[in-house]
Amino acid sequence: MILINLLPHREAARKRRRELFFITLGISGLIGGLIAGGIFLWYAAQISTQQNRNQVLATEIKRLEGQIKDIATLQEEIAALRARQQAVEDLQSDRNLPVHLLNDLVRLLPDGVYIQSLRQEGQTVTLQGSAQSNERVSELLRNLGTGSQWLTKPDLVEIVAGTVALSPREQRRVSNFTLRVRLLRSSEALKAASAASAAGSATPVAAAPAASGEKRNP
Known part of the structure; x- marks a missing residue:
């Protein structure tokens, strides 16, 4: 017996393929939505974590600024x-400066x-x-x-010529x-003295090798 299919099989196959396409499309959309939702939730969690870190950092920065x-x-x-303290020490150490000033002026003042x-x-x-x-x-300046x-x-x-009366009839040009x-403070004077002594002690040390060399080569 010969069986003849008179149903529109092409249209039925096309319909099945269309239904399968829409099902596949829906499943793909659902999977894509789930993936996008997961990514969104992951980024949201990362952003929230970073915001919390930023808040902690801002709090610590404010504390450190304080x-x-x-x-x-x-x-x-x-x-x-x-x-x-330095002012008090300067006052205590400088109380003898007038004495040093007057002593040096008396000592350094030339005759005349x-x-x-x-x-x-x-x-x-x-x-x-x-x-x-x-x-x-000039001698006073050098001293x-x-x-x-x-x-x-x-x-x-300044220096200007003048006269001084030695007697009613005698005058002398002066x-x-x-x-x-400048009057040095005590601390400055000590530093200057230390520098001078260091320079004086460094000179013989530098000259010692030459002196020893001269002794070795008669």
């Missing part, structure tokens, strides 16, 4: 206390030079006086520049001068 401000305040207070006034402003001492000649003033541990950097402000010299 500590830095406290440290800066403490450093300012320490600097102020050190400045006060007379001091008429002395004024101190800070560490600068201004001297006004008369000398028998300009050479006497002040090299002969004192407490006086340094003498500077001649040189009236004004000069400034």
